[in-house]
Amino acid sequence: MKKEPIIMGIESSCDETAVSVIKNRKILSDIIIQQKIHNKYGGVVPELASRLHDKNIVKAVNRAILLARINMNQIDAVSFTLGPGMIGSLLIGVSFAKSFAMGLQIPLLSVNHIQAHILSHFISDANMNYSHPKFPFISLVISGGHTQIVKINEFFHMETLGSTLDDSVGETFDKIARMLGFSYPGGPIIEHFSKNGYDKRFSFSKPLVKGLNFSFSGFKNQILQFIRNNLKKDPLFVKRNLHDLCASIQRCISDILLEKVKKATQENNIFRVTLVGGVSANSKIRKIFTSFAKKEKWEVFLLKKKYTTDNGSMIAITGVLKYERNLFDSIYVTPYAKFKSF
Incomplete structure (x- = not known):
């Protein structure tokens, strides 16, 4: 096995065609081609998404290899999202990864999308504090498609402690925004609003x-x-109170998330927490978690x-982490x- 393998990663679970090249744990290139067309439909249209993945994937791969300043033949393995996600979109990425690996006669590494979000914390420069969480830790996965609390014992030893019974938190934000x-x-x-x-107005x-x-x-x-x-009392209610409404809604959702993670830490006696997924970029959620962590002496990443x-x-x-452990996959x-389950 090479000391510092070069791995190409392909993500196509939803509407982003994303390709990255990594050497050891340092990102050499990271390409994301977004599909803006879905905005006018109020959500991702699966058929459109898969067609655009098909259109964009070769372009994304070529850009990623070019920016990484490597030769295609230097790639040691191809990792790709196997699921969960939209099946049509996944098929494009999976099919391309298989063909690419067969052409270069290199191994395949299938990836669980949620697991990958969690393991993002082990990219060399990924964390705000430039350090990595030690095992075990609790991870809150919050995105447009997923809301889960996961206990991480080791890189590939994970246990789901809780998950949403209906809407994800990202989906909830989007639906409320539509209202x-x-x-x-x-x-x-x-x-933004x-x-x-004032987040305690409502x-x-x-x-x-x-x-x-x-x-x-x-909720x-x-x-x-x-x-x-x-609105029945005042047709301009939303317009007059927009900022306070948004702040109050966001505060309540943040508190819901924090209360559940707090419970998870207490039940498992683990006070090391990571936040992952698109919704973890939310500034209010970050502030509430970091403030609580400082008060309670948690480690938050x-x-x-x-x-x-x-x-x-x-x-x-x-x-990379699977390659190091010889966790390769079949072409089938x-x-x-x-x-x-993980």
Whole structure:
């Protein structure tokens, strides 16, 4: 085995065509081609996404190799997202990875998308504090498609402690944003308007869910009814109170997440926490977690924002860690849409 393997990572689980090249644990290139067309539809259209992946993947791979300043033949293995995700999009990435590996006669490394988000913290420069979490630790996975609390015992020894029973937190942000008249994706827009708002102006009840699971469906409906009832009294209610509304909603969601993670740390006697996924870029969530961590003497690890959303680097680093452990895959592996246990 080479001392410092060069791995290419391919991510195509949703609407980003992402390719990265990594040597050891240092990113040499990181290319993301976004699909802006979905914004006008209010969400990702699966058929459009898979077509655009097919159109963009060769371009992304060529750019990644060029920017990495390597020759194609220097690549030691190809890592790729096997699932979970949209099956049509996954098929494009999986098929390309298999063909690329066969052509170069190099091994394949299939990657669990959620696991890759968690392992992003082991990219050499990924964390805000430029250090890496020690095992064991608790990871909060929050994105447009996933909301989970995971206990990490080792690189590939993970245990799901809790997950959402319905909507993900990212999906909840987007749906509430639509109620407020915003376009997709709505989460960043809510965050933008919340910055000048008072986050204790409006209070909302939190879902009563046993254990470490989440439920956002009832919370979302509560917000909908709140907006409707106030619009009946004042047609300009949202416009007049937009900043405070966004701030209050964001504060309540942040508190829901913190309370569950706090419970997970206490039950497992682990006070080392990581945040991953697109929603972990939210400034309010980061502030609430870091403030609480300082008070309670937790260790909290936050990714640089470029590593929070879907990217090829998280697939590449997971590929490196699997390569080091000879965890190679057969050409016959098939993608899966729904989350499987780690």
